[in-house]
Amino acid sequence: MTDRLLDIFNCLLQRFGPQHWWPAETPFEVIVGAILTQNTNWKNVEKAIINLRQADMLCLHGIHQLETGKLEALIRPSGFFRQKAARLHSFIGLIMNRFDGDLDRLLALPVGELRKTLLEQPGIGPETADSIILYAADKPSFVVDAYTQRIFSRVGLLSGRIEYDRTRALFMENLPRQTELYNEYHALIVRLAKMHCRKRQPLCSDCPLLAVCKYGQTACQGLTGP
DNA sequence: GCCCAGGTGGGTA
DNA sequence: TACCCACATGGG
Numbered sequence: 001m002t003d004r005l006l007d008i009f010n011c012l013l014q015r016f017g018p019q020h021w022w023p024a025e026t027p028f029e030v031i032v033g034a035i036l037t038q039n040t041n042w043k044n045v046e047k048a049i050i051n052l053r054q055a056d057m058l059c060l061h062g063i064h065q066l067e068t069g070k071l072e073a074l075i076r077p078s079g080f081f082r083q084k085a086a087r088l089h090s091f092i093g094l095i096m097n098r099f100d101g102d103l104d105r106l107l108a109l110p111v112g113e114l115r116k117t118l119l120e121q122p123g124i125g126p127e128t129a130d131s132i133i134l135y136a137a138d139k140p141s142f143v144v145d146a147y148t149q150r151i152f153s154r155v156g157l158l159s160g161r162i163e164y165d166r167t168r169a170l171f172m173e174n175l176p177r178q179t180e181l182y183n184e185y186h187a188l189i190v191r192l193a194k195m196h197c198r199k200r201q202p203l204c205s206d207c208p209l210l211a212v213c214k215y216g217q218t219a220c221q222g223l224t225g226p
Numbered sequence: 227g228c229c230c231a232g233g234t235g236g237g238t239a
Numbered sequence: 240t241a242c243c244c245a246c247a248t249g250g251g
Contacts, residue, residue, distance in 0.1 A: 033232095034232085037231085037233090038232085039233045040231060041230080041231040041248090042232065045232090076247085077248060077249075079248040080248080081247070082247085083245095083246055125235085126234095127232075128233070143232085146232085
């Protein structure tokens with residue numbers, strides 16, 4: 001299993017190269033982006049991030065002091081703005097109340113404890129929690145998204161019920177616990193998925209997996225199927 | 227006008 | 240457990 005997972009990883013890396021995720025300046029910005037991008041196109045998230053930056057509010061204390069209505073107005077382009085404003089304020093409340101306003105103290109927790117703490121916060125589910133651990137705390141926690149589940153089911157590496165934690169375990173139990181590897185792997189899967197989304201083709205002719213490894217055809221079907 | 231995007235949580239059976 | 244639905248904007 002380890003060899004198969006690394007085989008696919010190398011195919012993607014060879015085709016696309018390093019993705020240099022997460023596209024953010026600081027750990028705090030990673031967290032803001034992770035919440036804002038829930039069920040939302042990243043382009044829309046970027047608009048909200050730009051609004052926050054231009055208002056000089058893209059920081060812990062900035063958002064903390066911002067009235068809910070004003071925060072909602074700034075992040076409106078990212079959609080679900082009422083929910084997301086509440087989630088941002090709630091998350092910052094955690095840092096203020098339990099970590100003395102010091103984000104680094106939260107991120108310094110051991111992975112298991114950090115993940116548990118994150119999952120207890122309203123609006124932080126498994127994907128958002130793992131994104132924060134991997135891309136903000138720089139610790140190994142594999143990020144699973146809908147595409148990951150579909151691709152790896154279709155190529156036959158996942159069987160039975162498709163569940164977040166089972167998919168995550170497939171990677172974490174079969175790959176070395178390396179932050180950089182998890183980082184690139186998830187980013188490359190998203191990169192592959194975006195290529196298919198743009199083209200909207202049932203099967204692609206230039207899929208990197210199709211070109212360089214035996215999983216190509218089924219992976220492509222996995223991307224576009226139900 | 228319709229579909230989708232780097233999800234989450236509450237309700238119901 | 241397994242669905243169903245609300246949440247909302249912007250691009251193709």
